[in-house]
Amino acid sequence: MQTQAAIKLRRSVRAFEPQAQISKEDIKTLIDSARLAPTARNIQPWEFIVITNKDMLETIGGIADNGRFIADASACIAVFCKDTKYYLEDGCAATENLLLAATDLGLDSCWVAGDKKPYCLRIKELLGVPDDFKLVSMVALGKSKSKEEAKPEKRPLREVIHWEKF
Numbered sequence: 001m002q003t004q005a006a007i008k009l010r011r012s013v014r015a016f017e018p019q020a021q022i023s024k025e026d027i028k029t030l031i032d033s034a035r036l037a038p039t040a041r042n043i044q045p046w047e048f049i050v051i052t053n054k055d056m057l058e059t060i061g062g063i064a065d066n067g068r069f070i071a072d073a074s075a076c077i078a079v080f081c082k083d084t085k086y087y088l089e090d091g092c093a094a095t096e097n098l099l100l101a102a103t104d105l106g107l108d109s110c111w112v113a114g115d116k117k118p119y120c121l122r123i124k125e126l127l128g129v130p131d132d133f134k135l136v137s138m139v140a141l142g143k144s145k146s147k148e149e150a151k152p153e154k155r156p157l158r159e160v161i162h163w164e165k166f
C-alpha cells in the first residue's frame, strides 16, 4: 500500500474481534516503523511495551476509562518516553507511524490517551515503568468487529490551507 492510501484509509476502531490474533512478525514491523520516526536532536526517548496477554489487556481496559475496548484488542502497544524536552512530540510521531503501519498491514487500531489522564500512573505501575518515563499513548490493535467504521468528519483542505500567511 502506498503511504497516501494508508493515510486516507486509517480510522479509529473501538470494537474489536476478541478472538483475532496478531503475529509477532507484524508486531515487530509496527515497532520497527515507530522507532524510525523523527525525534528532536535524534534522542529517540521511547520504549514500546507490547501487551498481548488477555488478562493484562482486560486489566488495562478496566483502568483506562476512555480505552475500555483495549480489553477486546489483540494487542496494545504502550508508548513511553523518557521525560525529555520534546518527549511528547517525539512519542506522538512514533505513535502516528504505528497507526499507519498497522493500516498498511491490514490491522485496525485506536490511539488511546496517555499522560494527561488520571489513570497514567496506574498504567505505569502495572507495566513496571521507571518514574522518569511518561505515557504518551496506548495503541489498541486488532480486527474490527464491524464492516463499516464511523468516519468523523475532517475539516476540508480549502478551510485549513493558508498560502504564505494565515
Ligand SMILES: Cc1cc2nc3c(=O)[nH]c(=O)nc-3n(C[C@H](O)[C@H](O)[C@H](O)COP(=O)(O)O)c2cc1C
Residues within 6 Å of the ligand: 010, 011, 012, 013, 014, 066, 067, 110, 111, 112, 113, 114, 150, 151, 152
Ligand atoms: C492525542 C490523542 C488522544 C486520543 N485519545 C483517545 C482515547 O483516549 N480514546 C479514544 O477512543 N480515542 C482517542 N483518540 C482517537 C480520536 O478520538 C480520533 O483520532 C478522532 O476522533 C478522529 O477519528 P479518526 O481517528 O477515525 O480519524 C485519540 C487521538 C489522539 C490524537
